[in-house]
Amino acid sequence: MSEAVHIDEPEKFSFPALVKIACLAAIGVGLATFGLSFLGGADLAFGGWAIASWYVLGFPLFGMFFLIINNLSSAGWHVTMKRVPEAMLQYFPVGLLTIGVLCLTFLFKEHQLYEWAHPVDHGDLHSTLISHKSKFLNIPGFLGRTALYFVLWTAFALIMTRASRKQDVDGDVKHTFTQKNLAAPFAIVFGLSVTFAGLDYIKSVEPTWFSTMFGVYQFAGIVESGFAMLILTLLLLRRLGYLRSAVNENHFHNLGIWLLASATFWAYIWFCQFLLIWYSNIPEETAHYIARWNTPWFWVTFVLNPLLNWALVFFILLPRPNKRNLKTLAIAAVIALLGRFVDLWQYVTPKPHANAAGMPEPHYMPYTTFWQIGIVVGVIGLFLFVTLKALEKAPLLAKKDPYFEESVHHHI
Amino acid sequence: MADQRPDLFLGVFREQDHTLEATKACREAGFTFYDVFAPYAVHGLDRAMGLPFSKITWVTFLCGAMGCIIAISGMTYVSAWDWPLNIGGKAPFPFPAFVPVMFELTVLIGGLCTMLGLFAMCRIFPGKKARLFHPRVTDDRFVIAIEMDEDFDESKCREIFAQHHAEEVKQVGPDYEAAVAEGGAA
Numbered sequence: 001m002s003e004a005v006h007i008d009e010p011e012k013f014s015f016p017a018l019v020k021i022a023c024l025a026a027i028g029v030g031l032a033t034f035g036l037s038f039l040g041g042a043d044l045a046f047g048g049w050a051i052a053s054w055y056v057l058g059f060p061l062f063g064m065f066f067l068i069i070n071n072l073s074s075a076g077w078h079v080t081m082k083r084v085p086e087a088m089l090q091y092f093p094v095g096l097l098t099i100g101v102l103c104l105t106f107l108f109k110e111h112q113l114y115e116w117a118h119p120v121d122h123g124d125l126h127s128t129l130i131s132h133k134s135k136f137l138n139i140p141g142f143l144g145r146t147a148l149y150f151v152l153w154t155a156f157a158l159i160m161t162r163a164s165r166k167q168d169v170d171g172d173v174k175h176t177f178t179q180k181n182l183a184a185p186f187a188i189v190f191g192l193s194v195t196f197a198g199l200d201y202i203k204s205v206e207p208t209w210f211s212t213m214f215g216v217y218q219f220a221g222i223v224e225s226g227f228a229m230l231i232l233t234l235l236l237l238r239r240l241g242y243l244r245s246a247v248n249e250n251h252f253h254n255l256g257i258w259l260l261a262s263a264t265f266w267a268y269i270w271f272c273q274f275l276l277i278w279y280s281n282i283p284e285e286t287a288h289y290i291a292r293w294n295t296p297w298f299w300v301t302f303v304l305n306p307l308l309n310w311a312l313v314f315f316i317l318l319p320r321p322n323k324r325n326l327k328t329l330a331i332a333a334v335i336a337l338l339g340r341f342v343d344l345w346q347y348v349t350p351k352p353h354a355n356a357a358g359m360p361e362p363h364y365m366p367y368t369t370f371w372q373i374g375i376v377v378g379v380i381g382l383f384l385f386v387t388l389k390a391l392e393k394a395p396l397l398a399k400k401d402p403y404f405e406e407s408v409h410h411h412i
Numbered sequence: 413m414a415d416q417r418p419d420l421f422l423g424v425f426r427e428q429d430h431t432l433e434a435t436k437a438c439r440e441a442g443f444t445f446y447d448v449f450a451p452y453a454v455h456g457l458d459r460a461m462g463l464p465f466s467k468i469t470w471v472t473f474l475c476g477a478m479g480c481i482i483a484i485s486g487m488t489y490v491s492a493w494d495w496p497l498n499i500g501g502k503a504p505f506p507f508p509a510f511v512p513v514m515f516e517l518t519v520l521i522g523g524l525c526t527m528l529g530l531f532a533m534c535r536i537f538p539g540k541k542a543r544l545f546h547p548r549v550t551d552d553r554f555v556i557a558i559e560m561d562e563d564f565d566e567s568k569c570r571e572i573f574a575q576h577h578a579e580e581v582k583q584v585g586p587d588y589e590a591a592v593a594e595g596g597a598a
Contacts, residue, residue, distance in 0.1 A: 271508075271511060274508065275508050275509075275511065275512070278508050279500070279508075279509070281500075281501075318473070319469075320465070320469070411455060411456065
């Protein structure tokens, strides 16, 4: 409170060559894994790509959520770190590129990731259901919706960062109100677009499954992994010598609280989705879980997934000192990021089909597909490259933001 | 019992920052705090007084865990052990159905015990008389109360209080309740 904070670290970020090389190496790993995975089938390769592109698209979406929520609640504590989520937003155009690569899957007739793209009529209920859903799930609709999402998201990114930059020059409080006014309608846009994008890119891999919780489930995963990524990016900047006093243990404590809360929210939603389907016991819904319950996927879906996404993060971050200790915070963040991969992997990769007895059975097994994480590493490398490049373009501290002083002296 | 309590040395302050600084100075001088009174929760006051980290978190954690155990064992006994129930064709031990109740009882018992634990630790209960020492301490004044034990050095304490702009400095005897009644008139 009364302790003075002296900010003496550099205000301009320069992207160190070593980190640049690490990012490029990660991209190389990702592309190599993606290329090699075609040996296993195009659906496996594009499945991995769908996981990776949606996983990483979650980071700029998280940046959007973070800025919206803090603007709407007139929060001040985040101002010293707000350049990082703002830089995350600059990934949207590159994210569109990764979704463009995902759309190449439509060129494949065999081993199609999205069954609804080239539906084959087997004359059974499964085919009928898919043709029934074709009003929504069709290629032009998919491309059109993708265009709409990215126009909206990029518009948000442009207006938000422009207002922030203008404030750097004139220090006018009206830019804060611009951001606040933008945040209100985009809170709704964010909720709807994340739900529909999650349905398009991830849920439609199993087009005959019904779940009314999928949108909020994706939102929970995005928020959890987003906070983990924000924490790790800030720790990287700290290690490079930036933001050392402006973003101190009090800010990290807040982020730790957010990570703990969002992990718990994820667990709540994850379990709700399972509980409702388990209780009502309707075949269209339970098929998804039966394919995972009776197979090796059980350990991934029902053990590893809640362990990484919730249990470990929760118990590591529960004591107050652990939220203020940057090492334990980093461990929890890494676990949450691994958990996000497991969460998407166990959804996209199994691709269940009905076996001879009519029971759902996964097409791919966990021990032959875990390497798909390589593609995620690659796209995360791409994301970090774009974000750190964007971070170079503006001062690291928004010193003329009216909440700046409050944020510098943030103390809990 | 009242005569075993030490006399108190009080400093009355107008500003929050002066109070914080004076508290820090008193701690550095090695004085024993009876308490510091403020009209609202002052940020950083606990640290300035050198109070240890609250143990209430352990009450919450252990009672929450106890609530969870009560829920699972109670439901298992009632619906799977003593009289296995068939509800909607589920197995007699339908664990997923227990989870919401486990969660609810964890939160309920954890929350209630936190409140009761807080009351116990602060020794407050309905009908307890407040010891305020100054009529305006619930309004716009801060009071630092130092115990006058062996380590106490009155001239030094006076000096610290004066340095940090104390409005009023006074000593109260071991009968705090009488002092409070007197203070109310002052």
